[in-house]
Amino acid sequence: MIEEGKALFLQIAESVEDSIVDGSLAEEAQAPSTNELAAFYRINPATAAKGVTMLVDKGVLYKRRGIGMFVAPGARESLLVERRAAFRDRYLTPLLAEARKLGLGSEDLAQLLREHAHTTTTEGDQ
Amino acid sequence: MTINDVAPPSGAAESVIEVRNLTKRYRDAVAVDDVSFSIHKNTIYGLLGRNGAGKTTVMSILTAQNFATSGDVRVFGEHPYENARVLRRMCFVRESQKYPDDAKPIHAFATAKLFFPNWNQELADRLIADFRLPVRTRIKKLSRGQLSAVGVIIGLASRAEVTFFDEPYLGLDAVARQIFYDRLLEDYTEHPRTVILSSHLIDEVSNLIERVLVIDRGQIIMDAATDDVRDQATAIVGDAAAVDAFVAGREVLHRESLGRVASVTIAGALSPDERSRLTAAGLDIGPVSLQQLIVRTTQHADDTDATASDTRTTTKGGRR
Amino acid sequence: MNRVGNVVRMQLVNRQTFIWVPLLVLGGTLAVTLMIWAMLPPAAVKYGGGAQAPMWYFFAVGIMGTTQTFPFSQAMSVTRREFFLGSLLTASLTSAILTVIFVIGGFIEQATNGWGVNGYFFYLDWIWSSGAVVAAALILFMTMTFFVTGFAIATIYKRFGPAILTIILVGLGLLLVGVMWLIGRLNAWGQVFGWIVTQGPEGLAIGLVITLVVLSGIAYGLLRRAIP
Numbered sequence: 001m002i003e004e005g006k007a008l009f010l011q012i013a014e015s016v017e018d019s020i021v022d023g024s025l026a027e028e029a030q031a032p033s034t035n036e037l038a039a040f041y042r043i044n045p046a047t048a049a050k051g052v053t054m055l056v057d058k059g060v061l062y063k064r065r066g067i068g069m070f071v072a073p074g075a076r077e078s079l080l081v082e083r084r085a086a087f088r089d090r091y092l093t094p095l096l097a098e099a100r101k102l103g104l105g106s107e108d109l110a111q112l113l114r115e116h117a118h119t120t121t122t123e124g125d126q
Numbered sequence: 127m128t129i130n131d132v133a134p135p136s137g138a139a140e141s142v143i144e145v146r147n148l149t150k151r152y153r154d155a156v157a158v159d160d161v162s163f164s165i166h167k168n169t170i171y172g173l174l175g176r177n178g179a180g181k182t183t184v185m186s187i188l189t190a191q192n193f194a195t196s197g198d199v200r201v202f203g204e205h206p207y208e209n210a211r212v213l214r215r216m217c218f219v220r221e222s223q224k225y226p227d228d229a230k231p232i233h234a235f236a237t238a239k240l241f242f243p244n245w246n247q248e249l250a251d252r253l254i255a256d257f258r259l260p261v262r263t264r265i266k267k268l269s270r271g272q273l274s275a276v277g278v279i280i281g282l283a284s285r286a287e288v289t290f291f292d293e294p295y296l297g298l299d300a301v302a303r304q305i306f307y308d309r310l311l312e313d314y315t316e317h318p319r320t321v322i323l324s325s326h327l328i329d330e331v332s333n334l335i336e337r338v339l340v341i342d343r344g345q346i347i348m349d350a351a352t353d354d355v356r357d358q359a360t361a362i363v364g365d366a367a368a369v370d371a372f373v374a375g376r377e378v379l380h381r382e383s384l385g386r387v388a389s390v391t392i393a394g395a396l397s398p399d400e401r402s403r404l405t406a407a408g409l410d411i412g413p414v415s416l417q418q419l420i421v422r423t424t425q426h427a428d429d430t431d432a433t434a435s436d437t438r439t440t441t442k443g444g445r446r
Numbered sequence: 447m448n449r450v451g452n453v454v455r456m457q458l459v460n461r462q463t464f465i466w467v468p469l470l471v472l473g474g475t476l477a478v479t480l481m482i483w484a485m486l487p488p489a490a491v492k493y494g495g496g497a498q499a500p501m502w503y504f505f506a507v508g509i510m511g512t513t514q515t516f517p518f519s520q521a522m523s524v525t526r527r528e529f530f531l532g533s534l535l536t537a538s539l540t541s542a543i544l545t546v547i548f549v550i551g552g553f554i555e556q557a558t559n560g561w562g563v564n565g566y567f568f569y570l571d572w573i574w575s576s577g578a579v580v581a582a583a584l585i586l587f588m589t590m591t592f593f594v595t596g597f598a599i600a601t602i603y604k605r606f607g608p609a610i611l612t613i614i615l616v617g618l619g620l621l622l623v624g625v626m627w628l629i630g631r632l633n634a635w636g637q638v639f640g641w642i643v644t645q646g647p648e649g650l651a652i653g654l655v656i657t658l659v660v661l662s663g664i665a666y667g668l669l670r671r672a673i674p
Contacts, residue, residue: 007353043333097405213523224517240452241522
């Protein structure tokens with residue numbers, strides 16, 4: 001679960017973002033507390049706090065005094081936008097590089113994509 | 127960007143220990159060489175380094191169990207030597223701690239209760255159960271792991287404001303070590319304090335420690351937040367020629383090759399531009415764990431000193 | 447001062463070391479001595495030397511105190527001064543217990559004419575020659591001296607190592623031999639013995655106090671720079 005080589009607090013932030021994006025953590029729902037995150041991932045609470053602070057600064061979470069951290073309205077939308085923009089660099093570029101290595105042209109790729117998308121159930125846009 | 131260009135700790139954090147130009151010289155060797163650092167309050171530190179690097183010496187001097195040749199040490203703003211006011215707020219559990227002849231763990235804990243103002247018996251009892259420690263067996267008859275458990279329990283249950291753990295979990299099996307890490311984190315979360323953990327097992331503790339202090343041959347070669355350190359190196363893997371071309375001009379920490387495939391660890395992270403160039407060149411990025419990073423940095427420092435070539439060829443893969 | 451009291455409690459946590467074993471050693475030696483006396487003619491006056499056995503044990507305790515309890519006290523965040531004072535206090539208390547037993551034993555022996563067999567274990571003439579109080583002081587200081595000597599030797603060992611310790615002990619031995627040779631040369635043994643007799647147990651007691659103070663000073667001075 002915890003990857004080597006990537007800042008821990010970023011991974012924590014990303015995992016919270018993941019659960020917002022896939023819908024398991026709804027908007028206005030309470031996010032796991034710093035201590036809960038620290039205990040779950042067995043990491044230093046200060047690191048977990050750093051990740052949470054980053055999300056607050058980013059506007060993904062907000063703080064309700066005395067209660068805790070909550071998912072900001074519109075968080076999911078903005079995360080989707082962010083991830084779609086990153087999609088190309090994160091997935092497409094390496095995909096194309098690998099395809100080139102294997103001698104697959106863009107037509108081959110398009111074909112593969114259509115076949116694969118057809119046989120796999122993908123979650124439609126919500 | 128080199129390995130040591132990390133932003134210094136912010137002045138806002140309160141420091142409980144200040145060390146300035148600490149040196150410890152023995153007749154024929156320098157154990158600690160002009161070392162300076164600060165320890166921030168309520169932070170878990172990893173004090174990392176090879177055997178003989180100076181970790182235990184530094185911790186002993188901070189707790190007045192050993193003496194500096196020169197330099198200044200302040201704990202809670204005061205000199206620790208013969209200073210009961212300061213010492214009672216600290217706890218230093220050594221590796222291979224000596225106990226009174228014929229003492230049993232229950233005696234050791236009863237004594238700890240007398241001297242550590244924050245001692246928590248409930249926590250101690252819970253840990254005794256966790257580690258399955260036979261408290262009425264003489265300490266000299268305990269196994270290595272059980273002996274370590276005694277030290278660990280004292281360190282944790284003392285709830286001292288500054289607690290040092292000098293590899294006291296040597297001899298603990300993997301399960302017991304995990305128990306130690308878990309209980310440490312739990313108790314630290316509820317009762318924050320300053321903890322300094324020295325260890326060889328860097329990857330095991332990497333998720334616990336907030337800051338990293340690396341000592342090599344008596345000198346501090348790294349003093350940074352763990353998260354900052356993780357970004358400090360990248361491993362580039364792929365065709366040897368392509369890798370070498372890619373890393374030209376970067377500081378190389380380590381190089382390994384297996385046939386035509388090379389894995390080169392460079393200092394610093396890659397910019398998004400560089401990442402695209404990398405993928406385009408058909409190369410891959412490998413992860414560099416904290417342990418590898420520190421090991422590579424230490425090796426690099428050794429290599430530079432010995433003015434040996436940076437190139438090293440091994441026949442096994444570079445990754446753990 | 448509370449912490450010094452806690453050092454005493456620390457030393458006594460394992461009651462065996464400071465209390466039970468010395469009593470056992472004393473009791474055992476006494477029992478053996480009595481058994482031997484029971485087999486000898488009752489009319490002859492017999493003196494037992496076994497009373498010093500627990501004192502030698504205190505010597506051993508003094509050594510163990512430094513080699514083992516000191517490092518532990520450091521782990522307990524106790525200062526060297528607290529440890530020193532606390533250990534000395536513990537030794538005093540337990541020496542006092544021993545002394546009380548001695549004095550009572552002495553009275554019993556006086557009252558029973560040497561346990562009915564003219565055997566004297568506690569009531570040694572010379573020690574009691576100036577009365578019970580001086581005898582008690584003597585036993586107390588003697589026991590303490592054994593302890594502090596052990597403590598000092600162990601501290602020297604810890605600070606300087608076995609080589610230097612051996613040199614010091616051999617040196618002292620040579621010094622003693624040298625003094626004895628000198629006395630012999632000057633044919634002064636008669637005077638020396640005369641002087642010792644006139645000093646009496648009070649003199650010895652004072653001599654022991656001086657030794658105690660000097661040895662304690664040495665031990666503490668060395669302890670201040672000792673590493674656990």
